[in-house]
Amino acid sequence: MKNMFARAFVLAVTFAALASTAAVALPEYPADLFLPSTSCGCHGGLVAQWEQTMHSKALTDPLYLYKLEQANADTDGAIGPFCESCHGAVAMMAGEFATGEFSPQGGEGVTCSLCHQITGREEGRIGNNAIVVEPDGTMRAQFDDAVSSFHPTAYSEFHTSAEFCGSCHNVYHPVNGLDLESTYTEWAASPYADEGITCQDCHMTPGPGVTKPNPGVAAAGGPEREHIYTMTFAGANVGLGDAVLAEERLQAAAKVELETPEIVEGGSTVPAVVRITNIGAGHYLPTGLTDVRRMWLEVVATGPDGQETLIGKREFHTVFSDADGNSPADVWNAVAVESDDRIPPRESVENVWDAAMPAEGPLTISATLYYRSCSEEFAEAAGVEIPTTTMASVTHAVYTSSEEAAAATRAVPGAQSGNGLLLGILIAGLVVIVGILVFFGLRSRTS
Numbered sequence: 001m002k003n004m005f006a007r008a009f010v011l012a013v014t015f016a017a018l019a020s021t022a023a024v025a026l027p028e029y030p031a032d033l034f035l036p037s038t039s040c041g042c043h044g045g046l047v048a049q050w051e052q053t054m055h056s057k058a059l060t061d062p063l064y065l066y067k068l069e070q071a072n073a074d075t076d077g078a079i080g081p082f083c084e085s086c087h088g089a090v091a092m093m094a095g096e097f098a099t100g101e102f103s104p105q106g107g108e109g110v111t112c113s114l115c116h117q118i119t120g121r122e123e124g125r126i127g128n129n130a131i132v133v134e135p136d137g138t139m140r141a142q143f144d145d146a147v148s149s150f151h152p153t154a155y156s157e158f159h160t161s162a163e164f165c166g167s168c169h170n171v172y173h174p175v176n177g178l179d180l181e182s183t184y185t186e187w188a189a190s191p192y193a194d195e196g197i198t199c200q201d202c203h204m205t206p207g208p209g210v211t212k213p214n215p216g217v218a219a220a221g222g223p224e225r226e227h228i229y230t231m232t233f234a235g236a237n238v239g240l241g242d243a244v245l246a247e248e249r250l251q252a253a254a255k256v257e258l259e260t261p262e263i264v265e266g267g268s269t270v271p272a273v274v275r276i277t278n279i280g281a282g283h284y285l286p287t288g289l290t291d292v293r294r295m296w297l298e299v300v301a302t303g304p305d306g307q308e309t310l311i312g313k314r315e316f317h318t319v320f321s322d323a324d325g326n327s328p329a330d331v332w333n334a335v336a337v338e339s340d341d342r343i344p345p346r347e348s349v350e351n352v353w354d355a356a357m358p359a360e361g362p363l364t365i366s367a368t369l370y371y372r373s374c375s376e377e378f379a380e381a382a383g384v385e386i387p388t389t390t391m392a393s394v395t396h397a398v399y400t401s402s403e404e405a406a407a408a409t410r411a412v413p414g415a416q417s418g419n420g421l422l423l424g425i426l427i428a429g430l431v432v433i434v435g436i437l438v439f440f441g442l443r444s445r446t447s
């Protein structure tokens, strides 16, 4: 009872403060200072890419809408404008959330003419959508020689920087300042920042990884360029984003290694060392909304009879707690991080798990890393299908004796004929080499 009162009190203070602070820093601008993506006809290829992205779906995304509803219900509507200002800046500046009537551009979430009229960021902490927008019709990007008869163009160094993305990809609690999403900060502390590899290089190239140069034409009738970026913003959202691109990125993000002995005595313990390395993500793995994302390792031992035993599991995500110490807390109630188990860029985590060796082998041990954008319960509540993706998997067989191992190798017909073929090629090769040596040996002796 006392706790409940304390919690209600803290929340009241929190959200009263929110209502009076400038949680939404954006100025007011009419929607017609922005264009819908349908008017970017000269950039047809880029428009088709962007349509598949989470940026284009930022306001219609069922997972977002479900969380927004919960957040508003929990805070008497105080938090909604904070969410909407970042997921739908154009509609926010045009006052469309107040009327509920959306212009085409306002309903497009993070749209072309928003990003290309951003000129910089506010001084201070990077994040919480502290972007500076100058909707004067000039489209800004990385080229200093772009010419268009439809709109003025300008070179923008800001667009080539990770800070451009960081303005929205760092989210902290608008009242208590707690870091809720820190993708930019994670990147800035990573070796990728030192090497000058930006968000754009991984998320706006054909990839996975950095695919530069990517030659092409940025606009119909424009010059052939050495390198253009794609408007794909491919991440990890297999269920709602571009499934093919998201899957490719997830499968390039991590390496899973497994070490086991090959032969152990029946009845003894088999140590399985599992190491996961974040080889492909320029930030922690996973990143972003990591209280919602699900990434986990399962280590399974399968006996000769097909019986499976889960011998190890590790979940990689963030758990927040609220003012009463309850967890998991939703981001809007979060006051502290209770736990945060994720993998920094280019770093590894390692665990040793034990399996019981049966009297007779083989015992097959597999280590598999999985990812889902959210839990099954959340997906079901929001009415969407979110698949589980296998990011990486390794399997080893363990035997009780070298005879058992040899028998198992022989039992695999592919392995045997493969080895036979290889041996044949080796022998043929040797015969040819010896033949050549003998031939030249004889020749040099006769001459």
Ligand code: HEC
Binding pocket: 037, 040, 043, 046, 047, 048, 050, 051, 055, 110, 111, 112, 113, 115, 116, 141, 142, 159, 160, 161, 164, 200, 201, 204, 218, 219, 227, 228, 229, 230, 231
């Ligand atoms: C999230 C912000 C964002 C959105 C949304 C976005 N762009 Fe871009 N765009 C960029 C950035 C950043 C660059 C420059 C990247 C760099 O140089 O590192 C860029 C580059 C470009 C370029 C220069 C040529 C090229 O491909 O590199 C064009 C043209 C362009 N965008 C058009 C569009 C169109 C059309 C849309 C909508 C269909 C769009 N952009 C959506 C951020 C965005």
Ligand code: HEC
Binding pocket: 054, 055, 057, 058, 059, 061, 064, 086, 087, 089, 110, 115, 129, 164, 165, 166, 167, 168, 169, 199, 200, 203, 204, 233, 234, 235, 236, 237, 241, 246
């Ligand atoms: C104006 C704010 C804003 C800017 C600027 C911005 N983003 Fe985003 N981005 C978002 C929002 C909001 C989402 C989430 C939309 C959703 O899932 O509902 C998102 C989603 C994404 C995703 C998809 C994540 C997934 O789960 O698949 C990627 C990747 C991404 N952004 C990359 C970038 C990159 C790279 C840049 C810089 C060139 C950038 N963003 C700039 C707001 C922004």
Ligand code: HEC
Binding pocket: 162, 165, 166, 169, 183, 184, 187, 188, 192, 197, 198, 199, 200, 201, 202, 203, 208, 209, 235, 236, 237, 249, 250, 252, 253, 280, 281, 282, 283, 284, 285, 286, 287, 288, 289, 293
């Ligand atoms: C070296 C390449 C690389 C760089 C640099 C990089 N990323 Fe990523 N990013 C990835 C890969 C691979 C994934 C997929 C695995 C994952 O979810 O982390 C990813 C995933 C994401 C996601 C989706 C995370 C999720 O689970 O929903 C977002 C959002 C994102 N990146 C934004 C950014 C931003 C913003 C930057 C720059 C501050 C950036 N990335 C820099 C490679 C990179």
Ligand code: HEC
Binding pocket: 061, 063, 064, 065, 067, 068, 071, 079, 082, 083, 084, 085, 086, 087, 127, 128, 129, 167, 168, 169, 170, 171, 181, 235, 237, 240, 287, 288, 289, 290, 331, 332, 373
């Ligand atoms: C400053 C920008 C910003 C603010 C404010 C913000 N978000 Fe987001 N949101 C993002 C970005 C960036 C992502 C993508 C991160 C990732 O992929 O993990 C995202 C992703 C999400 C997702 C995951 C969508 C999916 O399809 O997986 C949900 C749900 C969400 N936000 C809800 C909210 C709610 C509710 C609020 C308000 C309490 C909010 N957001 C406030 C930037 C923001």
